[in-house]
Amino acid sequence: MSEFLQQLVNGVTWGSVYALIALGYTMVYGILRLINFAHGDVYMLGAFFGFFAARFLNAARDPSPFKALLVLLSAMVACGIIGIVMERAAYKPVRRSSRLAALITAIGVSLLLENGGILLFGPDPKFFPQIIPARNIALGMGVTISNQQILILSVSLVLMFALRFIVLHTRTGKAMQAVSYNPMAAALMGISVDRIVTFTFMLGSMLAAAAGVLVALQNPKIEPLMGIMPGLKAFVAAVLGGIGNIPGAVLGGLVMGIAEVLVVGYVSPTYRDAIAFVLLIVILLVRPAGILGRNVAEKV
Amino acid sequence: MNPDVLLEVDRVTMQFGGLKAVADLQLEIGRGELVGLIGPNGAGKTTVFNFVTGVYAPTVGRVLFEGRAIQGLRPHAIAKRGVTRTFQNIRLFASRCCRDNVLIAAHHHATAGLSDALLRNRRFAEDERGMRDRADELLGVMGLTEWADTRATELPYGQQRRLEIARALAGRPRLLLLDEPAAGLNPQESEQLMRLIEDVRRRFELTILLIEHDMKVVMGICRRIAVLDYGIKIAEGTPDQIRSDPRVIEAYLGEEVTVPRAKGS
Amino acid sequence: MKQLAGLALILGVLGILNFVLPQALNPYFMRVLMLCGISVVLAVSLNLINGFTGQFSIGHAGFMAVGAYGSAMFSLHVGAGWVRTLESAGAPEAAAQGLALLVALMVGSVLAAIAGYLVGLPSLRLRGDYLAIVTLGFGEIIRVIITNVDAVGAARGLPGIPGWANFFWVGLAVVAVVVVSRRLANSTHGRALFAIRDDEIAAEALGVDTTRYKVLAFVISSFFAGLAGGLFAHYNAYLHPNSFTFLKSIEVIAMVVLGGLGSISGSILAAILLTVLPEALRSAQELRMVIYSLMLIVLMITRPGGLLGNREISLDFLRRRRSAGRA
Numbered sequence: 064m065s066e067f068l069q070q071l072v073n074g075v076t077w078g079s080v081y082a083l084i085a086l087g088y089t090m091v092y093g094i095l096r097l098i099n100f101a102h103g104d105v106y107m108l109g110a111f112f113g114f115f116a117a118r119f120l121n122a123a124r125d126p127s128p129f130k131a132l133l134v135l136l137s138a139m140v141a142c143g144i145i146g147i148v149m150e151r152a153a154y155k156p157v158r159r160s161s162r163l164a165a166l167i168t169a170i171g172v173s174l175l176l177e178n179g180g181i182l183l184f185g186p187d188p189k190f191f192p193q194i195i196p197a198r199n200i201a202l203g204m205g206v207t208i209s210n211q212q213i214l215i216l217s218v219s220l221v222l223m224f225a226l227r228f229i230v231l232h233t234r235t236g237k238a239m240q241a242v243s244y245n246p247m248a249a250a251l252m253g254i255s256v257d258r259i260v261t262f263t264f265m266l267g268s269m270l271a272a273a274a275g276v277l278v279a280l281q282n283p284k285i286e287p288l289m290g291i292m293p294g295l296k297a298f299v300a301a302v303l304g305g306i307g308n309i310p311g312a313v314l315g316g317l318v319m320g321i322a323e324v325l326v327v328g329y330v331s332p333t334y335r336d337a338i339a340f341v342l343l344i345v346i347l348l349v350r351p352a353g354i355l356g357r358n359v360a361e362k363v
Numbered sequence: 364m365n366p367d368v369l370l371e372v373d374r375v376t377m378q379f380g381g382l383k384a385v386a387d388l389q390l391e392i393g394r395g396e397l398v399g400l401i402g403p404n405g406a407g408k409t410t411v412f413n414f415v416t417g418v419y420a421p422t423v424g425r426v427l428f429e430g431r432a433i434q435g436l437r438p439h440a441i442a443k444r445g446v447t448r449t450f451q452n453i454r455l456f457a458s459r460c461c462r463d464n465v466l467i468a469a470h471h472h473a474t475a476g477l478s479d480a481l482l483r484n485r486r487f488a489e490d491e492r493g494m495r496d497r498a499d500e501l502l503g504v505m506g507l508t509e510w511a512d513t514r515a516t517e518l519p520y521g522q523q524r525r526l527e528i529a530r531a532l533a534g535r536p537r538l539l540l541l542d543e544p545a546a547g548l549n550p551q552e553s554e555q556l557m558r559l560i561e562d563v564r565r566r567f568e569l570t571i572l573l574i575e576h577d578m579k580v581v582m583g584i585c586r587r588i589a590v591l592d593y594g595i596k597i598a599e600g601t602p603d604q605i606r607s608d609p610r611v612i613e614a615y616l617g618e619e620v621t622v623p624r625a626k627g628s
Numbered sequence: 629m630k631q632l633a634g635l636a637l638i639l640g641v642l643g644i645l646n647f648v649l650p651q652a653l654n655p656y657f658m659r660v661l662m663l664c665g666i667s668v669v670l671a672v673s674l675n676l677i678n679g680f681t682g683q684f685s686i687g688h689a690g691f692m693a694v695g696a697y698g699s700a701m702f703s704l705h706v707g708a709g710w711v712r713t714l715e716s717a718g719a720p721e722a723a724a725q726g727l728a729l730l731v732a733l734m735v736g737s738v739l740a741a742i743a744g745y746l747v748g749l750p751s752l753r754l755r756g757d758y759l760a761i762v763t764l765g766f767g768e769i770i771r772v773i774i775t776n777v778d779a780v781g782a783a784r785g786l787p788g789i790p791g792w793a794n795f796f797w798v799g800l801a802v803v804a805v806v807v808v809s810r811r812l813a814n815s816t817h818g819r820a821l822f823a824i825r826d827d828e829i830a831a832e833a834l835g836v837d838t839t840r841y842k843v844l845a846f847v848i849s850s851f852f853a854g855l856a857g858g859l860f861a862h863y864n865a866y867l868h869p870n871s872f873t874f875l876k877s878i879e880v881i882a883m884v885v886l887g888g889l890g891s892i893s894g895s896i897l898a899a900i901l902l903t904v905l906p907e908a909l910r911s912a913q914e915l916r917m918v919i920y921s922l923m924l925i926v927l928m929i930t931r932p933g934g935l936l937g938n939r940e941i942s943l944d945f946l947r948r949r950r951s952a953g954r955a
Contacts, residue, residue: 170878170882171924174917336772340768347758439834454827456826466816470820480811481811494816
C-alpha cells in the first residue's frame with residue numbers, strides 16, 4: 064500500500080510536468096489547429112536557459128530561493144521570446160497554407176532547435192546545478208516526498224491557476240477563447256488575431272520553459288534531444304484529455320504521468336514509453352475525442 | 364405493406380441534446396411521385412434528409428425504403444440501396460473534374476475489382492469505358508458536356524448545382540433527394556432547373572423528394588407538398604390546399620418568401 | 629501482351645543496370661542510390677494515405693519496421709537454409725538468393741499489410757488528427773516491442789542479415805509501387821480515395837464505403853512500407869530499433885508534403901531530394917542538419933503546396949502543356 068502511494072506521489076509530480084507542456088500544445092492547437100512539433104524542444108531550451116542563468120548567478124555554490132526563482136523566470140522569459148520569434152518567423156507565413164504545410168514547418172522548426180542546440184550546446188549531456196539541495200520529507204505511511212517534488216507540484220499549480228485566470232478573466236484571454244472558437248468572427252469583432260496567436264505561443268513556450276527547469280531540478284542531466292520524448296508524450300496527453308481543451312490537458316498529463324510511473328514500478332521500465340501510446344489508443348477507441356473533448360459532428 | 368409506397372418515414376423523432384429538430388414525423392412517398400418538402404428556415408427539412416440518408420440515425424422511429432428498414436445504416440449502404448442526394452451547401456469533390464465527380468458516384472456499379480484495375484486487363488478497360496460513357500451521358504442530360512474536363516470548383520455557380528444533381532443520378536437511385544437545388548439561382552434559372560428536374564424524373568423513372576425554402580418554386584412541379592415548421596409537419600396536400608392552409612400562412616408570416624438566397628447560406 | 633513486353637523490358641533494363649552501375653559508381657554513390665530507391669518506395673506508398681486519401685499517418689516507420697524485422701527473421705531462420713540447399717543442388721547463386729529474398733520480402737510486406745489493416749480499422753470511429761495520433765502510437769509501440777524482444781536482438785540490434793538486396797530488387801520495388809499507385813489513381817478505386825480526401829461526407833452519401841477505402845489505403849500503403857523495410861534489412865544487413873523512430877515517419881511525411889500531396893512524381897522527386905540533401909551536406913559537418921531543417925522551413929514557406937502541387941510530371945503533362953502553349 065505504501066509503495067503504491069509513493070508511486071502515486073511520484074506519478075502526480077511527473078504528470079504535472081506533462082500537464083505544463085501539454086497546455087502549450089493544446090492552446091496552440093485550439094487556436095490554429097496546428098500540432099506544434101517544436102514545443103518539446105522549447106521545453107529543452109527552457110532547461111538550457113535555466114542552466115545558463117544558474118551558472119551566471121552562481122546559484123549552485125550559493126543557493127537561495129530568490130536565485131532559484133530568478134532562474135525559473137529568466138528561462139520563462141527567454142523561451143517566451145523564442146516562442147514569439149518562432150511564430151512570427153516560421154508559422155505566420157504558412158498560416159494560410161494547408162495544415163500539412165504548417166505541420167512540416169513545425170517539424171522543420173523542431174529539427175532546427177534540436178540541431179541548433181547540438182551546435183551551440185554540444186551533443187553531450189550537461190549537468191544542471193543543484194540550485195535547490197534535495198531533502199526528503201516523510202509524509203507518513205512510509206511515503207516520502209522531496210522538497211523538489213513539492214516545488215514542482217506547487218510551481219505547476221501556481222502556473223496553471225495563473226493560466227486559468229488569464230484565459231477566463233482577462234481581455235486577452237477572452238480574445239483567445241474567441242479566436243479559438245471562430246477566428247473569422249473574432250477578427251470581425253475587432254480582435255487582432257495575429258496578436259492573439261503570438262501571445263498564445265508566448266504563453267505556451269513560457270509554460271514549457273518552466274517545465275524544463277522544474278524537471279532539470281530533479282533529473283539534472285540535460286541535452287539537446289531531451290525534449291523529443293516528453294514533447295511527444297505531452298502531446299499525447301493533450302489528445303488524451305481532448306485536444307484544445309485546457310482542463311483536458313491537465314487531466315491528460317496527470318493520467319499519463321501516473322500511468323507511466325505505475326508501469327515502471329509494477330511492470331517493467333523498458334515498457335515505459337509504450338504505455339503512453341497503449342493508453343492513448345484504448346482511450347481514443349472508447350472516447351474518440353479524448354476524455355473531456357466533445358465530438359463535434361460536422362454540419363451537413 | 365403498400366407496394367406503391369417507396370419511402371416511409373414512420374414516426375421519426377430526431378433529437379440533438381435538448382433540441383427536437385424533427386418530432387414524430389410521418390411521411391409517405393409513393394413510387395414515381397415528386398414531393399416537395401417546404402418550411403421556413405430551421406424547420407428541420409435538411410434533418411429529414413440527413414436521417415433518411417444515414418448521416419444521422421433517428422432518435423426514435425423507423426425509416427422504410429421499399430418496405431425494408433434502413434434507419435441506422437451507414438450512408439453508403441443506403442446509397443447502394445437506391446437513395447442518393449444533393450447538398451444544400453454544395454459539396455463537390457473539389458480537386459476532381461466534373462466527369463470524375465460523376466464517376467465517383469457511380470462507383471458501386473463498377474464491375475471490375477481492384478485486381479482488374481491493377482492488372483489493367485480487358486475487363487477493367489471495358490468497365491471503365493462503360494462508366495465513362497454513362498457519366499458523359501449524364502453530364503449531357505444536365506447540360507454540362509462542355510465542362511466535363513473542368514475542375515468542379517471552377518464551374519459557375521449554377522453549373523455546380525447541376526453537377527450536384529448529375530452526380531446524385533450516377534448512383535442510379537430510385538429515390539432522389541434534392542436539397543434546395545435552386546438556392547442562389549435567379550428566377551429564370553430556377554424555373555429552368557425545375558423543368559429539368561421534372562424531365563429527369565420522367566426519363567429515369569425516379570421518385571423525387573425536393574426541399575425548397577421558397578414555396579413558389581415548388582408549387583409548379585410538385586403535386587404533393589409537405590410543410591414542416593419547428594420540426595413538426597403542419598400540413599400536407601396539393602399546392603392549392605397548401606396555399607390556402609392557415610397554419611402554413613402563419614408559419615411563413617413575416618418571412619420574405621421569394622428572396623433569392625445568398626450563395627452558401 | 630503489351631504489358632508482358634513492358635515487364636520484360638523493365639526486368640532487362642534493371643538487370644543490366646544492376647550489373648553496370650556497381651562498376652560505374654563508387655560504393656558510396658551506390659549506397660546513396662540504394663537509399664534513394666528505398667526512400668522513394670516509402671514516400672510513394674505513404675502518398676497513398678496522406679496524399680490520395682487525405683488521411684494522416686505518422687506511423688510509416690512502424691510499418692517499415694514490421695516489414696524489415698519480419699523479412700529479416702524469415703531470411704535468418706528459413707531463407708538462408710533454402711539458399712544453401714539450392715546452391716548445393718547446383719542452382720546459380722543469384723537465382724537462389726533472389727528466390728529467397730522474394731519470399732522474405734513478401735513475408736515482411738504481408739505482415740506489414742496486416743498491421744496496416746489493424747491500424748486502419750479505428751478509422752471507422754476516429755477522424756483526422758485523432759487517427760493520426762493512433763498511427764503515431766502504433767509506430768512507437770512497435771519500436772518499444774522490438775527494443776524489448778530478445779529474439780529480434782532487442783536494443784542490441786539484429787546483425788547478420790544476408791545482404792541479398794541489390795539494385796535490381798530495389799529498382800523493381802520502385803517500379804511496382806509507382807505502377808500500382810498510378811493504376812490505382814486512374815481507377816474507380818482511386819477516385820473513391822480522392823473523393824474521401826475532398827469531401828468525406830459527400831463521398832459516403834454517394835455510395836463510397838469510406839471506412840473500407842481508408843482501410844484499403846492503409847493496407848496497400850503499409851504493404852509497400854514493409855517492402856521498403858525488407859529491402860533496407862537485406863541491403864544494410866543489420867537492423868536497429870533506432871532506425872524506426874517517429875523521426876523516420878516524419879522524414880517520410882516531409883517527402884510527401886514537400887513533393888506535393890497526391891503527386892506521385894512529386895513524392896519521387898522529394899524522396900530523392902531529401903535523401904541526397906543530407907548526404908550532399910556532409911562536408912558541412914555539424915551545420916548539416918541545421919541547414920537541412922532551415923531548407924525544410926524555407927521550402928514550406930515559399931512552396932506551401934509542395935514542389936509539384938498535385939500535378940504529375942509525365943510525358944502526357946508535357947504534351948498538354950505544349951498544346952496549351954500553341955492554343
